[in-house]
Amino acid sequence: MKILLVLENFYPKIGGVETLFYNLANELANRGHHIIIVTSGLELDNIKSEQIREGITINRLNSSNRYLFTILSLPLIIKYARQCDIIHTTSYNAGFPSSIAGMLTSKKVVITFHEYWGTMWFDLPYFSRTMMWLHYIFEAFLLKLPFTKIVAVSNYTHKRLGQAGIPQDKTVKIYNGLNYDEFQDIEINHKFKRFVFYGRLGISKGIDLLIKAVAQLENLDGYEFHLILSERKGSYLKELYKLRDRLDLKSTVKFVDTMPFADLKRYISESYAVVIPSYSEGFCFVAAETMALGIPIVSSGRGALGEVITGKHLHFSPFNVEQLRKTLEKAMAGNWNETESKKFLLSESVDAYEKLYESLI
Secondary structure: OEEEEEEOOOOOOOOHHHHHHHHHHHHHHHOOOEEEEEEOOOOOOOOEEEEEEOOEEEEEOOOOOHHHHHHHOHHHHHHHHOOOOEEEEEOOOOHHHHHHHHHHHOOOEEEEEOOOOHHHHHHOOOOOHHHHHHHHHHHHHHHHOOOOEEEEOOHHHHHHHHHOOOOHHHEEEOOOOEOHHHHOOOOOOOOOOEEEEEEOOOHHHOHHHHHHHHHOOOOOOOOEEEEEEOOOOOHHHHHHHHHHHHOOOOOOEEEEOOOOHHHHHHHHHOOOEEEEOOOOOOOOHHHHHHHHHOOOEEEOOOOOHHHHOOEEEEEOOOOOHHHHHHHHHHHHOOOOEEEOOOOOEHHHHHHHHHHHHHHHO
């Protein structure tokens, strides 16, 4: 098969969506499929086409702005859609031009929906009412487009799509998958007394909640909290720095530069625990990766986190600073809940996508 992936961001950008499609593209290419990717640019001077390996060609639009990508990518998507058997895209900004290209070229379009927010948009901090309404309206509009199939990445997301009015026969659940071979040779030693947050910088990730909870801890007992963010710019980051400094936490809460994945795995394996204080998650690769490393997790348990997280963990509820503080103190005392660990195999995820493509073609 010749598969067109339309993604607003792709490797070397870091995030759950990027991890999913990087793994998917590589495994599909290993199975003999030809993958063409249209994505946003890392450079602004021209459209850069590159073959990162046999069977995978990336075409980068001359814009790194996700909103401009929605408009400017359409001619490029149409061009490559005509050469491919099927289009596979993702929420949010890549969905609209992919749907239009599918209609204009008579190609089937699959969209992977990572999370449906609905009215939860209005719960997010650092977001103006205008932006809340714009995101709410765009998400509702996106779900009205004539996608052939909508993939939900968890039971939670599948249920939420049903609540949004999407018919059951239009959706299919396919968990995201990990290549567990990448985690086998990592030694866990809890060398440092540190909690780690890592991943995308976003207002839905609850980083401000974590900083406020750390400020209320009665006894830090030498623990530090390290924030490893994939992006190191923007107004939200400035607000987090201001919050950290105002609460006099410079020696306790540290912002750490992002690092190659091999180094990140070692960094996490030498830490005490990972904190995931998100307002909601549709799946959460950070949780799955942390579990694969065998490191404990403190999480909000919201969205799919309660479904995905197993092993040694604690969830805090209700969702507020005081409960997160209490849960961090419980974690420091070593009072973890422990359940049988669950795995999300990459091979099973790719099998399901491959089967879906074949059924539609």
